[in-house]
Amino acid sequence: MAEPFLSIQHVRKSFGATTVVEDFNLDVAPGEFVSFLGPSGCGKTTVLRMVAGFEEPSAGKIVVGGKDITRLKPNQRNVGMVFQAYALFPNLTVAQNIGFGLKVAGMAKAAIDSRVAEMLDIIKLPQMADRYPYQLSGGQQQRIALARAIAPKPKLLLLDEPLSALDAKVRVSLREEIRSIQKKLGITTIFVTHDQEEALSISDRIAVMYGGKAEQVGTPFEIYNRPATKFVANFVGTLNVLEGKVTDPASGKVQVNAQEVSLKGKLNGSKSGDTLSLALRPEAISLARQPGHDTSLSGEIAEVHFLGSVIRVRVGIGGNTVSLDTFNNSATPPPAVGEKADISFSSGDMLVLH
Amino acid sequence: MKTGRFWAWVVFILGAAYFFIPLIATVEFSMRMRRGAYSFDAYQIVLGDPRFQATFMYSVVAAIFTIILGVLVVVPAAYWIRLRLPQIRPLVEFITLLPLVIPAIVIVFGYIRMYGSNSPLPFLANDTATNALLVIGYATLSLPYMYRAVDTGLRTIDVRTLTEAAQILGAGWSTIITRVILPNVLIAVLSGAFLTFAIVIGEFTMASLLNRPAFGPYLQNIGANRAYEPAALAIIAFAITWGCMSLIQILSRFAPKSANRPN
Numbered sequence: 001m002a003e004p005f006l007s008i009q010h011v012r013k014s015f016g017a018t019t020v021v022e023d024f025n026l027d028v029a030p031g032e033f034v035s036f037l038g039p040s041g042c043g044k045t046t047v048l049r050m051v052a053g054f055e056e057p058s059a060g061k062i063v064v065g066g067k068d069i070t071r072l073k074p075n076q077r078n079v080g081m082v083f084q085a086y087a088l089f090p091n092l093t094v095a096q097n098i099g100f101g102l103k104v105a106g107m108a109k110a111a112i113d114s115r116v117a118e119m120l121d122i123i124k125l126p127q128m129a130d131r132y133p134y135q136l137s138g139g140q141q142q143r144i145a146l147a148r149a150i151a152p153k154p155k156l157l158l159l160d161e162p163l164s165a166l167d168a169k170v171r172v173s174l175r176e177e178i179r180s181i182q183k184k185l186g187i188t189t190i191f192v193t194h195d196q197e198e199a200l201s202i203s204d205r206i207a208v209m210y211g212g213k214a215e216q217v218g219t220p221f222e223i224y225n226r227p228a229t230k231f232v233a234n235f236v237g238t239l240n241v242l243e244g245k246v247t248d249p250a251s252g253k254v255q256v257n258a259q260e261v262s263l264k265g266k267l268n269g270s271k272s273g274d275t276l277s278l279a280l281r282p283e284a285i286s287l288a289r290q291p292g293h294d295t296s297l298s299g300e301i302a303e304v305h306f307l308g309s310v311i312r313v314r315v316g317i318g319g320n321t322v323s324l325d326t327f328n329n330s331a332t333p334p335p336a337v338g339e340k341a342d343i344s345f346s347s348g349d350m351l352v353l354h
Numbered sequence: 355m356k357t358g359r360f361w362a363w364v365v366f367i368l369g370a371a372y373f374f375i376p377l378i379a380t381v382e383f384s385m386r387m388r389r390g391a392y393s394f395d396a397y398q399i400v401l402g403d404p405r406f407q408a409t410f411m412y413s414v415v416a417a418i419f420t421i422i423l424g425v426l427v428v429v430p431a432a433y434w435i436r437l438r439l440p441q442i443r444p445l446v447e448f449i450t451l452l453p454l455v456i457p458a459i460v461i462v463f464g465y466i467r468m469y470g471s472n473s474p475l476p477f478l479a480n481d482t483a484t485n486a487l488l489v490i491g492y493a494t495l496s497l498p499y500m501y502r503a504v505d506t507g508l509r510t511i512d513v514r515t516l517t518e519a520a521q522i523l524g525a526g527w528s529t530i531i532t533r534v535i536l537p538n539v540l541i542a543v544l545s546g547a548f549l550t551f552a553i554v555i556g557e558f559t560m561a562s563l564l565n566r567p568a569f570g571p572y573l574q575n576i577g578a579n580r581a582y583e584p585a586a587l588a589i590i591a592f593a594i595t596w597g598c599m600s601l602i603q604i605l606s607r608f609a610p611k612s613a614n615r616p617n
Contacts, residue, residue, distance in 0.1 A: 054518055074521040085512055087519035091537040101523035145519075152523065 004063075005030040005188045006051070006156060011060035013046050013212075020046050022212040024060070031186040033179065035199035038209035039235065044192045047209075048158050051190060053077050065155055077156075080149030080187075084161040086141040088133040094120075094144050095129040101152035119147035122181060139170040146178065150185060157182065159191040163198060175202050196236050200224060208232045225281075230353040233279045240282065241353065242320040246274045254278065257318025259297050264348045277353040284349035285324040287313065287335065293344035297322075301339045315341050377592070384585035396586035405572055406587075413561075413569035416485070417554035420492040421547040424500040427493065429543065432504045433535055436513045450501040453494050458559040461491060466563070484564055491560045496553050500546035507542020508535075544605050548598035556591055 004027035013021040021043040028034050036044035049055040051062055053074035061070045069077050080101075088097050098119050099112040107115075120126045123143040133141055142162055149157060159178065163171040179202040182189050193199050199206050200220040207217045208231075216228040227233035234241075244254035244261065249270045252263035256278070263278075270276065289296060299317035311334045315322045322343055328334075335341060387395040400406050435443050453461070465487055469477035477487035493500075513535070520530045536543070561568035573591065577584035 052518075052522055054521075074518070075524045075526060077522075078524075079522060081519070081522045083515050083519060085515050087512065087515040089516060089519070089534055089538070090511065091534075100520070100525075104524040104529060148519075148523070 003030075003066075004028055005032075005065060006190070007063040008047065008051070009061050009063065011047065011050060011057045011062065013043070013050060013055060014058045019058075020212050021050075021057075024212070024214055026207055026214065026217060028188055028190070030188055033182055033189045033191065033202065033204045035191040035193055035203040035206045036209055037193055037196060037199040037206050037236070039194060042209040043212040044194075044207075044209045045160060046212075048160055048190060048192050051156070052079055052081050052158055078152070078154050079156045079158060080152065080154035081158040081160065082142065082145045082149050082162045084164050086133070086138070086145050086165070088141055088145055088148070090133055092132075093129065094125070094131050094133070094136070097133070097144060098148045098151050100148060105152060115151055119151050122150075122184075123147045123177075137170075138166050139174055142166065142174060143177070146181065150181070150187065154187070157187045157189040159189065161192050161194070163193070163195070171198070178202070200236070208235060210235070227279070227351065227353075230277060233351060233353055238282055238323065240280045240285070240320075240322045240324075242278045242280070242317070242322065244276045244278050246270045246272055246276055248272065249274075256297060257299075257320065259317075261295055261297070261350065262347055263350055263352065267352065279351040279353050280322065280345055280349060282324045285322060285343050285345045287315075287324065287326060287341055287343060289342070289344040293346050295347045295350070296342045296344040298340065298342050301335045301337050301341050304334050304337055306334060313341075315343055317343075380585050380588055384582055384589055387582040396582040397590070400576075400583050400586050400590065409567055409569045409572035410555075412567050413555050413557075416489055416492060416566075416568060417551045419489045420496060420554050421550050423489060423493045424496055424546065424550055425543055428497070428500045428504050428546070429536060429539070430531060432501060432508055433513065433531065436505070436508050437517055446501075447505075450497045453496075454498050458491075458495060458557070459563070461494060462560045462563045465491060478564075484566060488560060488564050488566050488568075491564075492550070492554045492557065495557065495560070496546075496550035499549040499553070503542045503546030503549065504539060507539030507545075510542075511535075511538045541605055545602045548602050552595045552598050555594055 006026075006028040008024055008026045011021060011024045012019065020041075024043070024047055026034070036047060038044045046055060050057050053069070053072060053076075057070060061068055063069070064077070064079075089100065092100065095113075095116045098116045102112045102115055116129065117126070120129060123146060125140060125143060125147075128136065128140065128144070133144070136144065142165075146162070162178070163175055166174065175198055178191075191199070191203065200223070203220055205217060205219055206223045207214045208223060209215065210229075210231045216223060216232045218226070218228075223232060223236055227236060233239050242256050244256045246267055247253045247255050247260065249267040249272065252265055252267050254261050254263060254267070254276060261278070267276070286293065297317050299315040299322070301313060302316040302321060303312075303314040305312040306328075309328055310325045311328055312323065312325050313335060315324070324343065382392075384396050385392040385394065387393060387399075431446070435446055466478065469475050469487060471479045477483045516534055516538070517530055520534045525534070555569055556573070557568070558570035558574055562571045562574070569591075573584070573587055576587055
């Protein structure tokens with residue numbers, strides 16, 4: 001990575017005896033869009049609030065553009081932030097809300113007006129300048145909040161679950177809009193969310209957090225396909241977990257329901273007889289053997305759900321159940337419950353969970 | 355259902371009679387100054403009395419200063435409690451209720467003992483200082499109303515998020531209070547201000563014992579020595595109070611609407 005623009009170094013935060021963030025480290029490159037993804041209470045918002053200056057770290061430091069901002073007040077950091085609850089000032093019009101930061105900075109009225117007009121164009125709401133927040137929909141309010149945050153040209157943009165309060169359709173369109181504006185302005189952005197689809201779809205990198213720690217930091221592709229921990233594997237996407245018994249750690253051989261599976265590489269740290277959790281994404285499995293699939297397991301169809309374009313099938317393999325999706329094909333009826341079935345996959349797609 | 359409605363009307367009529375009959379009687383009595391005919395003579399005498407004008411103006415000025423003092427003390431305090439010290443809110447609510455429990459006469463005797471001419475803070479040494487002490491006393495008396503009004507106003511907005519939104523945009527505390535918080539609780543502050551005004555205009559104990567020429571002692575003095583004028587004065591004082599209440603109602607229509615609570 002080039003010289004990081006934002007560097008969070010060994011940051012810890014405790015409230016009394018409770019530690020909510022432990023030794024958190026992250027470097028963010030200039031113009032990068034990084035998401036903090038995790039369940040409620042994992043510490044993602046606390047890290048964001050420490051970057052914003054609303055919480056002071058108990059230990060560690062935060063550097064932005066080479067400058068240590070750990071002890072700076074929020075109003076001295078030149079950071080923009082969008083809140084989950086919009087936080088538009090109810091007594092001010094849209095234009096006044098967007099111009100608030102510029103006015104506080106002492107900018108001349110003409111310059112404020114011009115910048116506000118520019119921002120309204122960027123968020124595609126030029127006709128809304130004189131409206132009050134209560135006259136806008138949730139999606140419009142959040143776009144105004146975004147315009148207000150970026151109007152003073154902050155060094156860093158923080159988005160604290162900005163889409164959580166919106167309905168599904170608006171969420172999708174607004175997240176694309178946020179990403180497009182972020183790319184256009186090239187502003188370094190931290191996005192907090194508990195929605196994996198959101199994080200996967202718009203981030204350059206994702207930091208998956210759990211228990212106050214970053215479990216894994218990587219691109220959406222890496223996070224999804226190469227989860228580093230059991231938590232990441234379970235939290236991001238749908239996952240089939242199979243219990244297997246190690247038979248030959250040196251050659252990576254494992255038994256699943258008395259059927260042998262050869263994993264890619266050695267099973268370092270395991271010995272024969274150990275039980276392992278093995279993970280497979282549904283899309284890596286097929287009912288019939290496919291080209292490139294070198295492993296198969298026999299089982300019995302346990303459930304079939306016809307969902308229109310997709311058929312979701314659950315196959316029982318001993319004590320394990322594997323879920324997979326197949327596309328609907330009008331020429332082939334779906335499998336019947338109780339039928340014997342073989343599933344196939346590439347052994348390279350099978351992950352060992354730690 | 356019909357029986358329930360009937361009794362509801364009975365209760366309403368009894369309540370209205372309890373409230374309006376003394377009022378109508380007072381109005382009727384205040385207009386009987388001229389023998390054998392209704393007239394506004396008592397009102398003319400009262401409104402033309404230089405002492406009425408002087409004491410009323412004195413109380414109006416005292417009320418304005420009390421409101422300013424109340425706003426300066428209560429708004430930042432209630433704001434800070436909501437923002438940073440929500441755990442002490444029950445304690446502060448209790449303290450603000452004390453003026454309703456402790457009689458004004460006890461408070462004013464405390465003042466006289468504490469701030470006499472031998473005190474390090476000799477509020478009673480001259481008229482200006484005593485006027486200031488009276489305003490402080492009035493601010494104490496109006497605290498239950500002002501605090502509750504402001505606190506209710508603060509409850510309607512997301513104080514913490516709005517504060518943080520303003521902070522991250524570069525605003526300092528004075529900007530946050532004057533441009534974000536106060537405008538959004540202005541109607542609540544005005545409600546508190548009008549209640550304060552109504553209390554100060556009619557207050558007797560403090561003004562009398564501190565020997566200040568306020569409207570309350572004037573009302574008492576007229577009441578003790580005249581027949582029809584006290585009734586006219588009571589109606590005038592009542593009209594002022596109702597005027598204040600009406601203004602609260604009218605102004606509340608112009609309150610900034612919260613984005614989350616559009617109506």
